[in-house]
Amino acid sequence: MNILQEKIKKLAKEKNAIILAHYYTNKEIQEIADFVGDSLGLSKIACKTNADIILFCGVDFMGETAKILSPNKKVLMANNIASCFMAKYISERDLINYKKLNPDTIIISYVNTYASVKALSDVCVTSTNALKIIKHYADLNKKILYIPDKNLGNYANKTYGYNMELWNGFCPIHNYVSLNQVAKAKKEHPNAKFIVHPECPYEIIKEADFVGSTKQMLDYTIQDNASEFIVGTESGVIYAMEKASPNKKFYPLVSNFRCINMKSITLEDAYDSLKNEKNEVILSEDIIKKAKTSLDRMLELS
Ligand code: CIZ
Ligand code: SF4
Numbered sequence: 001m002n003i004l005q006e007k008i009k010k011l012a013k014e015k016n017a018i019i020l021a022h023y024y025t026n027k028e029i030q031e032i033a034d035f036v037g038d039s040l041g042l043s044k045i046a047c048k049t050n051a052d053i054i055l056f057c058g059v060d061f062m063g064e065t066a067k068i069l070s071p072n073k074k075v076l077m078a079n080n081i082a083s084c085f086m087a088k089y090i091s092e093r094d095l096i097n098y099k100k101l102n103p104d105t106i107i108i109s110y111v112n113t114y115a116s117v118k119a120l121s122d123v124c125v126t127s128t129n130a131l132k133i134i135k136h137y138a139d140l141n142k143k144i145l146y147i148p149d150k151n152l153g154n155y156a157n158k159t160y161g162y163n164m165e166l167w168n169g170f171c172p173i174h175n176y177v178s179l180n181q182v183a184k185a186k187k188e189h190p191n192a193k194f195i196v197h198p199e200c201p202y203e204i205i206k207e208a209d210f211v212g213s214t215k216q217m218l219d220y221t222i223q224d225n226a227s228e229f230i231v232g233t234e235s236g237v238i239y240a241m242e243k244a245s246p247n248k249k250f251y252p253l254v255s256n257f258r259c260i261n262m263k264s265i266t267l268e269d270a271y272d273s274l275k276n277e278k279n280e281v282i283l284s285e286d287i288i289k290k291a292k293t294s295l296d297r298m299l300e301l302s
Contacts, residue, residue, distance in 0.1 A: 004267045005032045011274050017053035017076075019270070020045060022062060023214045024236040024262035029057045029078070029270065036240060038215040039065065039111045040126040040302065043295065046070045055274050056281075059084040059261050064115040067281040068291045077279040079269035082261045084112050086199075089148040089169025092116035098145065105143045105165070108134060109294065110152060112171075115283050117147070119290035122297070127198055127213035129302035131156055136301055138162045151175060155198045155205055173234060173259050174199035181254050182207050185230045189251055195220060196232030196253075208232065214240075221245055234259045 001009070009032060012019055020042050021033035030036045035045045039062055046054060046066035054070065056063040057078045067075040095107065095117055109121035110130065118124055125133045134156045137144055144162075146153035148169030157164055177200050186194060186207075195217045196208040205211050210220045214237045221229050221241050228249040231238055235252040236259075242250060273279050283291075 001031065002028075002267075004271060008032050008267065008271050008274060011271070012055065015053055015274065016051050017055050017274060018045070018049050018051035019055045020057065020066065022058035022236075022262060023218070023240050024234040024259050025057050025265055026236065026263055027239045028267055029265055030236070030239055032267070032270065033057065038126060038128055038213050040128045040213075041215060042066065043069055043111075043126075043299070046073075046075075047299075049073070053274070053277070055270060057265050057270060058082070059087075059259075061087045061112055061114055063281045064283060064291075065111060065118075065295065067283055068115060068118070068288050068295055071283075071285075071288050071292075074277065075281040076273050076277060077281060078265045078273050080279045082264050084171075084261060085173075086110075086112045086149060086169055086171040087114055087117075090117055090167055092120065095120045095147070102143070102145065105145050106137050107145050107147065108137060108164075109147050110149050111298075113148060115287050115291045118294050119287050121147070121294045123301070124291075124294040124298040126298070126302075127152065128215055129298065130198070131159060133298060133301045134162070134164070135160060138164065149199055151201055152198045154202050155211070158202055171199045173257065175201060177201070177204050177232065177253060177257075179203060179207070182232075185251065185253050189228055189230055191226075192228035192230045192249070192251060193224065193226040194230045194232065194253075197234075200232055204232065217241075218244060221248060221250070231257075233257070234262065236262060 107121040144164040147167040153166040193209040232253040
């Protein structure tokens with residue numbers, strides 16, 4: 001650990017703060033975290049921590065999720081610029097308008113949405129539990145709208161033969177991967193297994209040996225006996241994969257598979273935020289209460 005990392009850890013101890021980081025953050029951020037995970041894993045930790053402060057190293061909607069699940073804790077974002085492109089595809093106003101026209105439709109929202117949108121949803125899902133929860137609702141034969149990720153929604157539709165209505169949102173980092181890039185990576189690494197995130201388009205998913213969330217991809221690389229993997233998601237997760245399987249090799253599908261939002265979080269940000277208790281997540285009690293219902297339903301069903 002470098003001097004700044006040690007200073008952050010010391011400060012966190014003095015303030016009884018827990019540091020949570022997403023797999024997509026920079027390596028030096030993952031190194032100072034008490035827990036590194038995907039949205040689902042981080043939410044579960046946020047629910048049960050005894051810390052007074054949660055220093056959240058991830059994008060805005062993830063900090064909101066931590067606040068919803070731990071409303072009595074002070075949740076600080078490491079910086080105030082790390083947002084998520086996908087979450088911006090649907091606003092509270094969009095969903096209010098949709099619901100007026102479609103009062104009987106079940107709204108399943110991906111975790112990559114703002115708290116005000118979760119508050120209007122029936123249930124929330126993450127990439128780890130999406131298929132299971134979507135199946136639960138689709139089997140009830142209800143009309144469903146899945147927001148905002150058209151790729152993950154389409155993957156669920158194709159997997160189960162459903163016809164959920166899909167919002168037209170996506171993650172530009174995952175959406176613009178091309179079949180040529182997949183072919184090139186496979187040619188360069190002929191012995192590697194190709195693993196991919198369901199935020200990628202279906203034509204890319206079809207080329208993969210395994211599809212799953214970051215946590216599921218990480219677990220797959222630990223359990224599978226292949227020794228090389230082409231990783232079709234934000235390359236921050238490769239740090240966690242290399243740490244878990246030091247003898248295996250991991251190649252990013254494309255050399256710049258980077259979420260600039262996640263990568264904007266620096267050690268300086270984390271220190272400044274914790275020291276000065278900056279960038280606190282503030283949500284109204286009403287939003288917290290309503291959004292918590294959709295997250296609690298997710299935790300029950302996952
Ligand atoms: O759920 C998450 O944490 C996201 C956004 C990606 C993943 O699959 O971990
Ligand atoms: Fe959002 Fe895409 Fe970044 Fe994930 S990788 S946080 S979906 S912009």
